[in-house]
Amino acid sequence: SGTLHVVATPIGNLGDLSPRALETLRTVDAICAEDTRHTRQLLSHFGLERPLLALHQHNEDAQAAQLVTRLQGGESLALVSDAGTPLVSDPGFRLVGAARAAGVRVSPVPGACAAIAALSVAGVASDRFVFEGFLPAKAGARRERLSRLAAEPRTLIFYESAHRIEESLADLAAVFGNERHAVLARELTKLFETVLDDTLAGLRQTVAADPNQRRGEFVLVVEGAGDDADASLAEGRRLYAKLAGHLP
Numbered sequence: 729s730g731t732l733h734v735v736a737t738p739i740g741n742l743g744d745l746s747p748r749a750l751e752t753l754r755t756v757d758a759i760c761a762e763d764t765r766h767t768r769q770l771l772s773h774f775g776l777e778r779p780l781l782a783l784h785q786h787n788e789d790a791q792a793a794q795l796v797t798r799l800q801g802g803e804s805l806a807l808v809s810d811a812g813t814p815l816v817s818d819p820g821f822r823l824v825g826a827a828r829a830a831g832v833r834v835s836p837v838p839g840a841c842a843a844i845a846a847l848s849v850a851g852v853a854s855d856r857f858v859f860e861g862f863l864p865a866k867a868g869a870r871r872e873r874l875s876r877l878a879a880e881p882r883t884l885i886f887y888e889s890a891h892r893i894e895e896s897l898a899d900l901a902a903v904f905g906n907e908r909h910a911v912l913a914r915e916l917t918k919l920f921e922t923v924l925d926d927t928l929a930g931l932r933q934t935v936a937a938d939p940n941q942r943r944g945e946f947v948l949v950v951e952g953a954g955d956d957a958d959a960s961l962a963e964g965r966r967l968y969a970k971l972a973g974h975l976p
């Protein structure tokens with residue numbers, strides 16, 4: 729049977745599409761895309777033209793069986809999402825699961841992922857972390873989710889959109905405490921890339937004060953809950969690092 733190639737695409741900078749991703753997208757029989765118009769633009773930028781099939785959250789179950797049949801018939805397919813790595817807060821796990829269950833080879837073409845890109849520049853403990861994706865949209869459910877996470881010792885990674893970044897930061901500060909250290913990564917790899925390093929209260933203030941800081945796409949990396957000794961040690965280190973730049 730054919731292979732299902734799971735291909736990461738850029739999260740903002742087209743230069744991040746890897747040579748192997750290009751080669752894969754050029755040679756597969758068809759490309760399953762979250763939004764075919766979006767992916768057609770990406771392909772045409774690179775001078776590629778391949779048949780596109782829509783695979784989004786509303787048709788994934790129905791499509792998966794058909795796609796697996798095509799794979800079993802020997803076709804090779806690529807799976808992409810609008811940005812970054814498919815399946816990471818994006819459609820695809822049902823198709824991949826179905827392909828795997830049918831004994832079809834599934835192979836990754838790794839590349840950009842906003843969560844990992846943010847973690848790689850956050851400077852927060854990265855040996856153990858949990859990816860929480862998007863918080864619930866409704867305030868009650870969001871606070872409930874956060875209160876379950878308040879004592880989590882591992883670093884936490886959240887995705888957030890411009891519409892909700894203020895509310896989410898407010899709830900995070902309220903539930904995790906104003907002083908919890910966090911890094912807000914905005915528009916990574918794009919023109920207005922900004923990485924803010926502060927307490928939750930500080931981030932909340934910065935974002936409230938400057939409309940530009942509310943634009944675009946966000947990853948929030950939040951330090952895990954430490955015991956008090958750890959917290960004051962971390963605070964001390966942070967202060968020292970800030971001061972060190974100003975010392976002779």
Ligand code: SAM
Pocket residue numbers: 739740809811812813814815816817818840841842843886887888889913914915916917918945946947
């Ligand atoms: N599959 C993607 C990945 O691998 O990162 C994530 C898709 S998810 C639907 C979109 C969210 O990812 C955005 O709301 C934002 O939280 C985050 N994101 C995507 N691109 C980003 C960027 N350039 N900078 C910061 N966050 C980004």
